[in-house]
Amino acid sequence: MAAAPRKTPAKATKTAIPQLSWRRPEPAPIVLVSGPEEVCAERAIAGVRDYLKAEDPSLEITDIVASDYTSGMLLAVTSPSLFGEPRMVRVSAVEKCSDAFLTEALAYIEAPQEGATLVLRHNGATVRGKKLLDAIRSGVGRGVEVPCPAVKRDADRFDFAAGEFSAAGKRIAPKALQALTQAFTGHLAELAAACQQLVADVEGDITEDVVTRYYGGRVETNAFAVADTAIAGRYGEALVALRHALDSGADPVPLVAAFAMKLRTMARVAGSREPSRALATRLGMKDWQVDRARRDLQAGWNERALALAIQAIARADAEVKGASRDPVFALERMVTVIATRAPFGAPTR
Template sequence: MAASNRRPAARATKSAIPQLSWREPQPAPVVLVSGPEEVCAERAIAGVREYLRAEDPSLEVSDLRADDYASGTLLALTSPSLFGEPRLVRVQGVEKCSDAFLAEALAYLEHPQEGATVVLRHTGASVRGKKLLDAIRSGAGGGVEVACPAVKRDSDRFDFAAGEFSGARKRIAPAALRTLVSAFADDLTELAAACQQLISDVPGDVTAEIVERYYGGRVETTGFVVADTAIAGRYGEALVALRHALASGVDPVPLVAAVAMKLRAMARVAGSREPSATLAARLGMKDWQVDRARRDLSGWNEGTLSMAIQAAARADAEVKGASRDPVFALERLVTVIATRAPFGG
């Protein structure tokens, strides 16, 4: 089937063109891969290539940069060859595109080449190329868009990792998934690599013990482990975890942020008797996050939780410059949380 005739099914959107998931991309005459999350963008572009190659192994693949562009290159790479092989042209750097590329890409939308698929990568880092993006989104060129928004929140990383395993038809225990996400909370590329390693290396279901065996050393140095042990009242373990984290190069700012995030989750669910699913839907949380926060509340009351949240706010200011000794600020925070008492009290 010619690329110009493909019209993939899509979700409802305000855009005039189909919006596709980066996990299930499909080719079209023009494929706009937008957004800052490079891991997802790479998967989307690779998915388009695999789709086309499965249709025709003779696929010709070419790469060019929109910011270092020689006039006439786009038309030359998309024009039919002597034997009529399908063509895939992957264009990087559209957010920095040259005037020559912008003009030729806009002209190309008016007359896409039969049998050619052009993938345009725009990170959204600038408004450069907006005229081209607007034209594609209006329907010019018969394109589709694959959005790759930034994965920032813990719940987004959890969904990302869960999708890696479900896409591979691989089961992973909820506790194992939480541990894995916590271990790579600051790097989606490493999280994706860890998921793929477990998928390829582990023959059966992925358990918490397996994740601990593979990534236990990394897990021990995360802010979430510091937070978990402190909130559970294990003072000695919390201090050891804190020192390991700092020794391995964990920055104090995200470490405090991890502690504060768990305390806020506890405060949000405290006192509610709603079913987990109902409460999660109302608060915009996941069921497992509600269940975990409720378990964390064991032994806490309104007074001690309020004190801990205030201590986290103070530590946050101190590690961001209000104190000359961020390590002491962290140790004081861990002490207040783990002992559930005022520092020095």
């Protein structure tokens, strides 16, 4: 009788460590702050610091740059002091860590020092340090992870800003929140700073008028006004709005970006008959973004017009970034194609 085949032993399942929100971080022997969004990472690290200081104001804080690490430094700064104060060690640039740091950090997480909190910042730009991250995520060191994914989509930026006001116990009108996120489409740090300024300066609820008073002159706000006019098919007004924006100091690059954002949303929504909420969920958008795109599409848009507009935007984007010596003409041509729904040079309506 043939012997029964031997069963391959099942691999041990790694223990997943807790995943904490960057808005509500908590200390642990090892705190891994991962992901590319620096604003969220800074908030997470500051949150851990504040938590520990609230527990013991005598907290000792040490900063280490993993790329410039000197052997023995980690053990020296985490070892108990004479009076036993708690220690927090913030390690930056783990994605560029030296071999010495990697070796000693792997040894350290096997037996973290009592009373020490080691915060490791890895932005995910490289795979350097992956062995260390994998060990922490498997449960070595009794750590926690605070993910800080990139905030790129309109819906994510909207949620970020809404969270800023919610965390501060401040109410903001939906249209005011929409206007604010449209006014800051660049670095997330600018949007975060704008939210904090409104929280600090404004008594009571934040309305659309308040946002307009503070940030109505933003270049991106002018850009969206130009885009809205062109998308509505008001050719003459769109050219006047474009000239006004440029005369006010608007940069051609964010002007094109505003058009691209709105046309991209319209193209994604076009032809769908799903309810706004279902479509918004599927596309990673907000209900109001879907509703706005559908209203825009009613102004004489079809597949051919959308294709022409997107091609015009792509051409203008390249030209305002250096492919042409006349970025103003590139913008005017783009606005003409979008406002007339026709190739450049065709008779205007």
